[in-house]
Amino acid sequence: MTERSLCIVGAGLRGAVLLERVSASIGELLTGQDLVVHLVDPHPAGSGRTWRDGQPGTLVMNTVAAQSTVFTDATVQCAGPIVPGPSFLEWCEAVADGGTAAPGLPPALRAEAARTRDWSNPSRLLYGHYLRWAHARTVAALPPGIRLVEHGARAIAVTETGDADTGGPAWELQLDNGSSLSADAVVLALGWLPVTPSATESELAAAVADAQLDWVAPDNPIDQDLSRVRAGEPVIVRGLGMSFFDTVSMLTEGRGGRFVEREHGLDPHRLQYLPSGAEPVIHAGSRRGLVFRAKSHYGAPPPPSPQRLLRAALPALLREERIDFGRQVRPLIDADATAAYYETLARLRPHALARPVAQLLLALEAHGTSSPQWRQALAQGVPDAADRLDLAHVERPLPQSFASAEEFTARTIAAVHADAEQAALGADSPLKAALLSIGASRLTIVPLVEFGRLSAESFAGSYQDFQAFAGILGSGPPLFRSRQLLALLRAGIVRPLGPELQLRVQGGRFEASSPRVPAHTVRARTLVDAWLPLPAGRRSAEPLLRSVLEQGLARPFRIDGLETGALDISPHDNALVRADGAAHRSLFSVGVPSEDARIFTIIAPIPGVNSTVLRELDATARAALASIATTRGTHR
Template sequence: MVGMPSSSRPVIAIIGAGPRGVSLLERLGANLPADAELDIHLVDDTQVGAGRIWRTEQPRELCMNTLADAVTLFTDDAASIAGPVRPGPTLYEWCQLARHAALDDAAEVVARIPAAHVSAFRRVPVRAGLVDDYRAELRDQRPESHPSRSLYGEYIAWCLAHARAALPAGVVVHEHLGRVQATRREAGREVLDLGDEQLVADAVVAATGWLARAVTAEERRILAAVDGHPDLVWVRPDSPADQTLDAVPDRATVIVRGLGMGFFDAMALLTVERGGVFVEDAETPTGLRYVPSGREPVLHVTSRRGVPFRAKTQYGSLPPRAPMHHLRGVDWTAVPRPIDFDARVWPLILRDAFAAYHATLARVKPGSVELDAALAAIRSAPLEADGAATRTRIDALADAVAPFVADAADRLDLAAAIFPGDGETWPSPAAFDAWVARFVADDLAEGARGADSALKAALWSIASARGMVSRIGAFGGFDAESRASGFRTLMTVGGMVGSGPPAFRSRQLLALMAAGLVRFIGPAGAVDVADGAFHASSPAVAGSGVSAAVLVDAWMHAHDLAQTADPLVRSLAAAGRVRPFAAPSRLEGDVDTGGFDVEPESGRIVHADGTVDDAFHVAGIPLDETMHDAIISPMPRTDPTMLRETDRVARSLIAAARAARTRSAS
């Protein structure tokens, strides 16, 4: 048994050593006194200092949909944290310093990076061979680049080394490659079962990232069908690097569910990773042509909306800060909880989107809009009526501003932009494919205009609202009815318009469509399995039925504490030590969510009886339904949710470990 503390030396265990676990270690070091004596155990089942999602051996073709200079694991002076601020380089800065230091011409690069970030970089060298391994990617990287996931994993691993080097001399870090199978309380300590060893700790945090979910009823039907027909292949929902896409036969017909980042990742792994090549070709509409290897399957794709997520706008820099004057103009701390999102918040988000559109239109096309009058109309349009549908509110804004935009072609059709294709039907799959191709091409054209696209300004305003709204609604800030209606709409729409693929992926999609390797089934495609095949069709597209021996689910399950398959969480549940967070309802009683219930100030889990655990904490993605904004990587100078969380959880871990040792000593 490891981790047995001495009479005075506390022990802390961090389960999960990806970005959040590494941040927790850094925050522990920042908050510990210089004379601290402590043992810290890092446990990860894939790679300590990268984790499963960002492990460094995954295919380089898989990339982040976050920009290189918008990723950090360090705090800065915008952070509202109780612990000390310890700045360090963003991913982009780290890449530039690593590359140019190796080339011995770092002076010019150093001059463009904050001195504190350079100083932090110089404390710990990058691993030997890193620059050679990533030479081309480092050479081509810009602040607005989309780094490979493996390169981000290398950055996390360096951040781990940096965090370890900054710890007080009396703190010892132990690394464990394994999975925690269960936990129990014994003699006032936490006993973690890793299978071949047991780890004893005074305080624990589970920063496990995406948790496995129990098989659903639909999945049981699919599994039964696959078991009975060996030619059927089902690739289950998961991170693309973990999906069994190698099981998809060459040249197979494949049904794919999902059109977010998971789809674009699967698309890349089933084409470029099978030997195909994209080549520049000025004679094609997007300047790109795909040369197949002959191994590629043909992908027939569907989703609830039926269209791909919109591509990232090409600003040539980091995205601008969305003004959001209406949303930011409210002192939300003074608004009583729970808040009716639909009545109080959603109207302000829509006003901000219209304001962003018309301000941009006035700048890029002078004389096209009477801006002052349009903005006044946007402010005064009646939108707060209880029960008003999103489309009704959008129509009210459009009607209010229409008299001040002379050309109807310049008017914002926000409903069409955020609900593309809703209510439409198509006479054939070819017609729908052509419609999708136009949608993607038009979106790319708008994105290429960067800050001069009025439409993208409106959509960016909506996408940007998610961060602020998540803070407003954290820990029951919104009632259950709001969470099921307007708040869910915002998160869905915001994801589609703001968390989509890099523009180059949308160009690749059009090239693959032109090559006949990607086709679209239609919206709300229903998938069934019968007679030895998967079948999919869309009620909106005539003749859209497709049968295939392969089904790929290109998405990941949402977290649900009640449906988890994670053995550690199941052991906590069996002992009555966890419960789902319940959102307040306008009706009688509260409504359970899928997230963990935790004490907001500390991250300590709340037991089934409502008491707070002494030692066990949860941080990160499994709290998304509780805290919100738990998935997004920390961005510099934004006071990110993740770094505020890791700081307060680290401080609680220190306090809990000390209290446990005090109790043990007495």
């Protein structure tokens, strides 16, 4: 019996799903042959690095429980067999009912599973247990022809060892424990990767070293050493997105502080923070200057967003050879958001409209949001300007300058409070209905953007600007995180720095300031970067990725000559593209490293929606098996 070999590098969510998809299709594509699958990752298979055990229980998912799975379902349109399994929510329910064994699940997490509802944002600890359980389920169900070998190590180099058509393994991988392994096919499922410093960052690093300061560089928050942040001292935090909320949680709750409901006051949801005394004073800022907006609390998974105009235009846009995002796509996104706003307003407060909402929507569809005809229809149809949607203000809400740091802090508190109030309304907020439409459009526009459909100028300009804006609206924290932030702002534990954050090393300290908040400079001995670096192609610090690029086994993805930070891959199966432009037959890459080519890779599989992630991974697993099946391998 011939035994072939497949190596999957990365055993997180995507790597584990790949193994399940290989198991599902091997009987069809690799008949009469045995397969050894090498699964390479220094972290536990299933949860990988991001969702591993041992992290603080206060860190939670940004996704609600009902919107996560690792199994195919009847909606998934893929070539491989459908092998259903429980979504994360269904697993929680089964664990709580005693219908699913979860060995090693601590009592506290078992109790959390029992409390989890479809709209809950569970802890990352609990989600990690689900992922490891799902992987164990896959391993237990592997057909007799598959032998799994898990390597608790890191792959640091891959070398092409010969022509797979002539027999023998096509690839050799070096691991950081000094061992090596051979494989007929390799799939890279690497996830978020470190990058080498830019010139600016190198200058900063040199200044930090000279001044003997502490710089906690960008990384997954659970891998950052926050013990260097000293109690009671100021710390500068750069970034106000998803990682910011994790960092703040670890520096407050993670150090013994507590959030409690106030005993008095008219606001029943107003929290008070009780410090432990171990917290630093967190001075936080970013380019935009405001934190990401809270996700709305619906008491259910977020409702679908119609996006009627954008979806109706998709067929015609897909026939275009090149698309100008700012001219052809963004106006449709804005119009759909505007329609969602006024439809919700008409449902909740019909007296705010002087004419039927249908008439407004006809004018919107005919003329778009930037036209004088729309502005005239809006003035006539919604008499009170306070009832109208101002998307330009939503995107750029801050004035050009502030009189003082105190004024900017008050403005920040008011903005976070107002956003939390809107989020608490759930489906009854016209504003949040509009913002939900914009955030959800990121998935709808994927076919218009992926694999270089935009012009280079449009991709680097209006598209990237939109992605930054939509991320603030659609990738924000759960509502309770915004309420906690309000308590920390009021307590003075978190202090906003302002937009267009500027940082330098001066006089033996970090200095942070905003040109729009005059006469306010914060000095600190510690800087924490609360953000994750985007894929950087040639600037990657991951040895394995550098290995394939330096050998010409892969090349950066380009749009009209513009080199992006992504790896170039084949659209139909994720095969890596060589430096000479030829696609590999047996070397593949999935997920984040190809973000600029295959758009929106940061999402995890969602049940019941024909998941693009599951379809992509199924296609890659089957392509890897097909490539192995056509080689004349020898017994190993």
